[in-house]
Amino acid sequence: MIGLMPVIALKHLLARRRQSLVSLSGIVLGVAFFLAVSSLMQGSENDFIRRLVDNSPHVTIQDEFRNPRLQPVEQLYPSGAIEVRRVKPLTETRGIRGYPQILEGLRSQPALRASPVLAGQALVSFAGKDIAVSLNGMIPAEVNDVSTIQNYMIAGSVDALTGNPDGIILGDALARKLSLALGENVTVTAPTGVVHTFKILGIFHTGRADYDNTQTFADLKRVQALLKRVNRANTIIMKLDDPHRAHAVAEGIERRFGYKSVSWQEANEDLMSTLTTRNIIMYTVVSAVLIVAAFGIYNVISTVVLEKQRDIAILKSMGFRARDIRRIFLIQGLLLGFVGSALGLPFGAGLMLGLMQIRLKFPGGSDPVPLPMDWNWPQFAIAAAFAMGAALCAGLLPARKAAGVQPVDILRGAQ
Amino acid sequence: MTEAVIEAEGLTRRLAGEVTVTLVEDATLAVHQGEFVAITGASGSGKSSLLYLLGLLDRPTSGQIWLRGDETSTLEEDTLADLRLAEVGFVFQFHFLLPEFSALENVMLPMQRLGRLQQPEIGARATELLDRLGLAGEAGKLPRQLSGGQSQRVAIARALANDPLLILADEPTGNLDTVASANVQRILMDLARDYGRAVVVVTHDRDFAAAADRVIVMSDGKIRSSA
Numbered sequence: 001m002i003g004l005m006p007v008i009a010l011k012h013l014l015a016r017r018r019q020s021l022v023s024l025s026g027i028v029l030g031v032a033f034f035l036a037v038s039s040l041m042q043g044s045e046n047d048f049i050r051r052l053v054d055n056s057p058h059v060t061i062q063d064e065f066r067n068p069r070l071q072p073v074e075q076l077y078p079s080g081a082i083e084v085r086r087v088k089p090l091t092e093t094r095g096i097r098g099y100p101q102i103l104e105g106l107r108s109q110p111a112l113r114a115s116p117v118l119a120g121q122a123l124v125s126f127a128g129k130d131i132a133v134s135l136n137g138m139i140p141a142e143v144n145d146v147s148t149i150q151n152y153m154i155a156g157s158v159d160a161l162t163g164n165p166d167g168i169i170l171g172d173a174l175a176r177k178l179s180l181a182l183g184e185n186v187t188v189t190a191p192t193g194v195v196h197t198f199k200i201l202g203i204f205h206t207g208r209a210d211y212d213n214t215q216t217f218a219d220l221k222r223v224q225a226l227l228k229r230v231n232r233a234n235t236i237i238m239k240l241d242d243p244h245r246a247h248a249v250a251e252g253i254e255r256r257f258g259y260k261s262v263s264w265q266e267a268n269e270d271l272m273s274t275l276t277t278r279n280i281i282m283y284t285v286v287s288a289v290l291i292v293a294a295f296g297i298y299n300v301i302s303t304v305v306l307e308k309q310r311d312i313a314i315l316k317s318m319g320f321r322a323r324d325i326r327r328i329f330l331i332q333g334l335l336l337g338f339v340g341s342a343l344g345l346p347f348g349a350g351l352m353l354g355l356m357q358i359r360l361k362f363p364g365g366s367d368p369v370p371l372p373m374d375w376n377w378p379q380f381a382i383a384a385a386f387a388m389g390a391a392l393c394a395g396l397l398p399a400r401k402a403a404g405v406q407p408v409d410i411l412r413g414a415q
Numbered sequence: 416m417t418e419a420v421i422e423a424e425g426l427t428r429r430l431a432g433e434v435t436v437t438l439v440e441d442a443t444l445a446v447h448q449g450e451f452v453a454i455t456g457a458s459g460s461g462k463s464s465l466l467y468l469l470g471l472l473d474r475p476t477s478g479q480i481w482l483r484g485d486e487t488s489t490l491e492e493d494t495l496a497d498l499r500l501a502e503v504g505f506v507f508q509f510h511f512l513l514p515e516f517s518a519l520e521n522v523m524l525p526m527q528r529l530g531r532l533q534q535p536e537i538g539a540r541a542t543e544l545l546d547r548l549g550l551a552g553e554a555g556k557l558p559r560q561l562s563g564g565q566s567q568r569v570a571i572a573r574a575l576a577n578d579p580l581l582i583l584a585d586e587p588t589g590n591l592d593t594v595a596s597a598n599v600q601r602i603l604m605d606l607a608r609d610y611g612r613a614v615v616v617v618t619h620d621r622d623f624a625a626a627a628d629r630v631i632v633m634s635d636g637k638i639r640s641s642a
Contacts, residue, residue, distance in 0.1 A: 004527045011515035314511045317472055318525050318573075319500020321493050408473045411507065411585075412463070 005324060008315075009331035012304050023300045024340050026293035027387055031344025034286045035383040036351035041282045042379060043372035045275055052271070054148050055206070056264050057237035058246040061253060063096045066260045095232035102257050103236065111241035112249070115142035116233035118223050123189040124170070124216065126178040133174065133216045135188065137223025137233075146239045149204055149217065155182040156202030158217070165219040167201035171212030175203050188216075190226040287386065294390035297336050301329055301398040312402055313410035326403035333395020334388065341384040348383065419445040419481070420580045420613035421469055426478035428464055428636075438464035440636040442478070446615055448580065451607035453627035454617045461636035462617040463585050469615060470503050470583045471495045483580065500529050504574030506584040506603075510566035512558040518545060518569045519554040525576040544572040548602060564595025571602055582606055584616045588623060600626070 013020045071087050073080070096102065099116050106114040118137040123130045140161035144150050150158045154172060161167045168186065180186060182200055189195045198218060206212055224230050240246055246263035254261040265272060305312070312325055352373050359368035426442040429435050439461045446452050446469075454462045467473040468480065471487055480487045482498060490498070499505075512521045522541035526532055532540065545554050548568040558566055567587060574582055584603060588596035600623050607614040607628070616627070624630050632640045 004524070008513075011513075015515050310511065311513050314507075314513070315524075316496070317470070317499065317505045318528070319496050319498075319503075319577075320528055321496045323493075324528070408467050411467070411472075 005327045006331050006335070009328045009335060012308065012328070013300075013332055013335060016300065016304060016307075019300045019303065020336065023293070023296035024336055024343075026296040027290070027336060027340025027391065028344040028347055030290035030293035030390075031341050031383050031387045032348035032351055033289050034386060035345060035348030035379060036355060037282065037286045038382065039348075039352050039374045039379045040355060040371060041279065042374035042376075045279070046374055047372040048275070052268060053243040053264060056267065057146060058240045058243050058264050059238040059250045059253065060262050060267065061096065061102070061236040061238075061257070062260045062262065063094055063234040064260050065258060066254065095229060095234050096236065096259055099233045099236060102259075105256070106236070106238065106253070112238055113142075113145040113240075114236055114238040115139055115146045116220065117235040117237055118220060118227065118229060118233045119235055120223070120227045120229075121191055122216075122226070124174065124178065125187045125189060126180055126184075129178055130189075131174060131177060133170070133214050135190075135223055135226070136215065136217050137220040137227075138217055139220050143217070146237045149206075152204040152206045153202050154205045156200070158202060160201035161217070161219055164199065164201060165222050166196075166198055167218065168198035169202035169204065169217040170200065171215055172203050172205040173209060173212035174214070174216070175200070177213070188218075188226065190228075192226070192228045194226050194228065196222070196226050290386055290390045293340070293387075294394040297333055297391050297394035298398065300336070301332050301395050302401075304332065305329060305398045305402045308402075309405055309410050312405045313407035316405065316407040317411070322403040325405070326399045329399035329402050330392065330395045333391045333393075333399070337388040337391025340391065341387045344387065345380055345384060348380075418483070419447050420483060421446050421615075422481040423469060424479050426465070426468055426475045426480065428461075428468055428473065429476045437636050439468060439475075442468075442636075442638050444631060444638065444641065446581070446613045448613055449607055449611045450613055451604055451626075451628045452613075452615045452631060453624035453629070454615065454631045454633060455619065455621075455624045456633035456639075460633040462633050464636070465633065466583050466585050466615065466617050470505055470581075471499055472505075500525060501577055502579050502581060504577070504579040504582045506567070506570050506574050506582065506587045508586040508589040510558065510563070510570040512566055512569055512573070514558050517555050517557055518550060518561065518565075518572075521558070521569055522572045522576055525573060529577050531577070541572070541576065544575055545569070548572050549598075562595070564591050564598060567591060567595065567599050568602065571599065575606070580613060582612050582614045584614070586617055586619065588618065588620060596620070596623075 071084060073084055095118075096116075103114055103116060106112060115138060120135055122133055122135040124133050138147075140158065143158050143161070149169070156169070158169060161169065168188070170180075175181065178186070180200055182203055184200050185197050186200060187195060187197050204212070220233070224232060238249075240249060243264065247265050250261040250263040250266070315325060316322075352375070356370045356373055358371050360371065361368045422445040424443045426439055427437070428439040429437050442465055454465065456462050464473070468475055471480070471482070475488065482502060487495065487498070512518070513524070516524065519538070519541050522544055523537050526537040526540065527534075542554060545551060548571060550565060550568055550572070553561060553565055553569075558569070561569065567590075571587075582603065587603065588599050591599060603614055603616060604626060606612045616623070618624055630642060631638055
């Protein structure tokens with residue numbers, strides 16, 4: 001059975017049907033737009049993060065240390081009275097020491113795939129043109145375990161490297177610049193002066209201009225020889241089954257092996273903070289719609305309170321407590337919020353379906369894709385909760401005012 | 416003498432402001448079970464203010480009020496509201512029925528708030544009260560569909576809903592024609608004589624006052640005579 005206060009609240013709203021409907025439509029529109037916009041933003045964020053996670057290593061071990069290593073004397077006497085200054089650190093050959101052992105240790109962990117990379121600068125020359133590129137030496141059989149480059153191949157294949165250690169894979173932008181095609185030979189010169197001719201076994205197109213212009217992939221052993229860094233790797237890249245564990249995994253690896261280990265979250269910290277800022281702006285804007293709608297509710301309830309002063313006085317003279325009166329008007333706010341949400345959510349879902357019909361061709365993409373929408377329930381819950389909260393807040397002030405009505409003042413005036 | 420339902424001693428009510436207004440000054444009175452008391456006096460003499468004090472709707476600036484022997488001046492607002500709900504029934508000059516509720520629903524409201532009875536019993540009692548006041552066929556009507564006399568009788572039924580000991584009526588016939596006025600007057604007197612309620616009526620009507628067990632005359636906020 002519905003309680004007495006909700007019945008009184010409902011009768012008040014029904015008595016002012018037109019105003020109630022106007023404020024209700026404000027909430028319905030507010031909820032719908034809140035839902036559609038926040039789902040679109042969340043969907044695009046999820047899509048962006050998915051691409052980021054797919055296309056970059058989840059954890060990268062670099063051949064450097066996050067903090068300079070302490071001198072032995074500083075390790076032995078951390079609070080010693082004598083300070084050692086101007087100590088020149090020992091010159092070390094760049095690269096990860098004992099990377100095969102580190103790899104062995106990493107590969108013993110479940111749900112983790114790791115592969116070494118030796119990256120260095122080189123010059124690609126063809127037909128009198130020289131272009132500086134980043135040459136990545138990888139183990140061909142492991143490339144597909146730790147990279148999605150195969151997904152972006154427009155000619156040839158990564159697997160072709162396995163059978164031909166003199167092969168190279170490069171981006172389509174670079175190939176275009178040098179007028180190169182699949183199967184052609186290209187000369188690569190390392191900073192060491194070593195020159196080697198590679199055969200183009202694959203061409204990729206990621207859509208990222210910088211990447212397609214500068215990145216090349218070849219067999220690890222060949223690159224080690226070219227850069228005169230035999231048995232060296234300067235990066236270990238990893239993919240995890242659960243990318244969201246990357247931060248913790250990177251921390252653990254750094255603690256264990258000492259080398260700087262960077263998770264994809266850390267590597268893209270600036271982008272992640274941009275997303276946070278974008279979310280704050282988005283929620284502020286869509287919340288404003290609901291806040292304006294809440295003013296409509298405030299207006300209706302305030303008018304009801306003003307019109308019902310005499311009824312409030314009578315209810316109080318009958319023995320209704322101040323909190324009963326407050327509850328009646330809060331329930332009015334909640335009723336408008338609830339019905340507004342109940343109607344606004346399906347309307348918002350309709351808007352989302354409509355938005356999904358719009359197809360856009362993103363740079364680098366080959367086909368138009370629908371706008372990414374997040375259909376998960378938290379979007380619906382947040383929209384409904386925000387509407388209910390706004391409606392409750394809108395009812396709060398008039399409800400307090402109603403509860404504070406002094407019946408005697410009203411009755412004296414009415415006589 | 417029967418037990419006093421309500422007693423007041425030295426009741427004073429002043430409104431603070433740039434000029435202090437004294438509504439009631441040093442009023443002392445007691446109303447007993449089954450007694451019908453009329454308060455008369457010129458407009459602005461403090462009759463209604465005294466009634467609101469007796470009905471625990473307003474707090475005295477000084478003085479004390481006992482309801483069935485219990486002192487009420489120190490009670491909190493919620494407790495006073497509970498006492499009004501269970502022990503006091505108000506009838507005003509204008510019926511003040513809630514316009515969105517039918518006659519029956521208006522009578523049911525105090526009982527639903529008190530929660531002493533189950534919903535079917537509440538409906539049955541409200542119907543019985545309306546029947547007793549000659550409104551059997553009007554239960555489903557909204558206040559705007561009722562005449563002034565009918566509305567006032569619904570207001571009386573609502574005041575009686577929780578079977579209160581004390582009925583306070585503020586010029587209940589002031590807005591009615593002669594026939595309806597006589598009808599309401601008879602009902603209120605019957606409540607005191609036949610049902611043992613303490614009834615206090617503020618009225619300008621001399622005939623109505625003359626029919627009371629006791630008449631209190633007020634002027635300038637003071638009780639001038641009580642006989």
